[in-house]
Amino acid sequence: LQDKLDKALHNISGRGKITEINVAETVKEIRRALVDADVSYKVAKDLTKKIQEKALGQNVLTSVTPGQLMVKIVHDELADLMGGDNVGVNLSGNPSIVLIAGLQGSGKTTFSGKLANYLKTKKQKKVLLVACDVYRPAAIDQLKVLGDQIGVEVYTEFENKNPVEISSHAIEYAKQNKFNVVIIDTAGRLAIDENMMNEIRNIHQKVIPNETLFVVDSMTGQDAVNTAKAFNDVLNYDGVVLTKLDGDTRGGAALTIRTVVEKPIKFISTGEKMEALDVFYPSRMADRILGMGDVVSLVERAQEQFDEEEARKLQKKIAKNQFGFDDFLNQIKQIKRMGNMKDLLGMIPGAGKALKDINIDDDAFKHIEALIYSMTPEERRNPAIITTSRKNRIAKGSGRTIQDINQLLKQFEQMSKMMKMMQTPQGRMMMQAMAK
Ligand code: GDP
Ligand code: MG
Secondary structure (H helix, E strand, O other), X not given: OHHHHHHHHHHHHOOOEOOHHHHHHHHHHHHHHHHHOOOOHHHHHHHHHHHHHHHOOOEOOOOOOHHHHHHHHHHHHHHHHOOOOOOOOOOOOOOEEEEEEEOOOOOHHHHHHHHHHHHHHHHOOOEEEEEEOOOOHHHHHHHHHHHHHHOOEEEOOOOOOOHHHHHHHHHHHHHHOOOOEEEEEEOOOOOOOHHHHHHHHHHHHHHOOOEEEEEEEHHHOOHHHHHHHHHHHHHOOOEEEEEOOOOOOOOXXXXXXXXXXXXXXXEEEOOOOOOOXXXXXXXXXXXXXXXXXXXXXXXXXXXXXXXXXXXXXXXXXXXOOOOOHHHHHHHHHHHHHHOOHHHHOOOOOOHHHHHHHHOOOHHHHHXXXXXXXXXXXXXXHOHHHOOHHHHHHHHHHHOOXXXXXXXXXXXXXXXXXXXXXXXXXXXXXXXXXXXX
C-alpha cells in the first residue's frame, strides 16, 4: 500500500498544472480562432486535440501564465504541422528545370520573376525564364517586362501555340547557352478544368522538371486547398508557393494545404515588387496565424473568464463555509499563475488580502502544496478531522514536519476566518478602507 501511495503522491506532486476544465475551454476558443483564420475545420479539430493532450499535464511555471503557456503550445504545434526545416528548390539538374503551375491570377508569372531574381542574386545562377502562357499575348509581355527589370533573359515563341514544344525548345536553348536554371511559367485558368490539367500534365511529362512548384493565392482561403489537391493529383508537385500574403490575408490555408497534400510550403510571396519573396519559415507563419486569428487574445480572454468563474464559485463556497484545502490549493495556483503576489489583490474576493497578510513566499508555496497533496480528499474538504496520526502520515508523505502541518492548519484557519469576514458588509467596508 505504501508503495502505491508513494506512487500516487509522486504522480501528483508535480502539480501546478493546466487543468482539464481550463484546457477544454481554451481549446474550444483556439479551434474557433483557427477556423476564422482559414484553417479547415478538420485540421483545426485534429490540431486542437493534439494541443489538448499536450497542454494537460504541463507544468505552469511561476513566470508563465497558463494562457501564455497554451499560446506557446499552440504556436509550436502549428509550426510543427507546417513542416520542420525549409527545403530549398531542387537545383540538381543541368540545367535544372523548374515548372510553375497554378490557377490564373494566382501569381505564377510574378513568382517566376521573383524566383529568377532570387536564384540569380542569392544563388548566383544563370537563369532562363520561359513564357508558356500561349493564350494571352499580354502574359508573355508581362514576363518580358519582369525579365528586363531583373536582368534575366526570357525565352519566347510568339507564333507557337504549343507550350510543350516551347518548353522543349527553351531547354535546348538553355543547354546550348549554359544556363543553370530554366523556369517555365505556364498558363492557368480561373478554375480547375480538364484542358488546363492536360496541358500542364503534358508539359510535366515532356520536360521532367527537377522541381514543380504549385502557386496558390492565399486570399482564396479554403478554396486554395481544393486547388492544391487537384494539382497535386495530376503533378505530384514538390512544393507550394503561397502568394499575396502582404494583404491582411490569414495564413490558415497554408496549414490546411500542408496537411492535405503533405507537401512543403517553400516560398511566400508578399508583394508585387521582385524582391518581395521570402523563404517559408513555419514558425513565422505560426505567428501570423496566431496573430491574424487573434488566438493569443482569445486564449487570454478564455483564461480570464475561467478565473472569474472560479472566483465566483469560490465566493459561494466561502459564504457556505465550504472552503477547503483544495480551494486553498487553487488559490495558490492562481497566485503562481499571476507570477506576482501583489497582483492577486482584487482577484479573489477577500482571499488576496488575507494571503498577503499571512505573507507566504514562493518557496513556502511548494511546501504547502506538498502538504496538501499528501492529504486525502476528505481531509482537504474538512481539515477539522486531521488528527495527530493523520498529521504523522501527511508529514511522512510530504517530507515536511509536524510543525509545518500545524503552521499550515493555523494559517488556513486564520485565512478562512478572514475570508469569511471579508464577505460581510463590515468586512467589505474594512477592506475598502484599507485599500485607500
Ligand atoms: P498568374 O496569372 O498566375 O501569372 O498571376 P500574376 O503573376 O499575373 O499575378 C496576378 C496579379 O496578382 C497581378 O496583378 C500581380 O501583380 C498580383 N500579385 C502576384 N503576386 C502578388 C503578391 O505576392 N502580392 C500582391 N499584393 N500581389 C501579387
Ligand atoms: Mg501569368
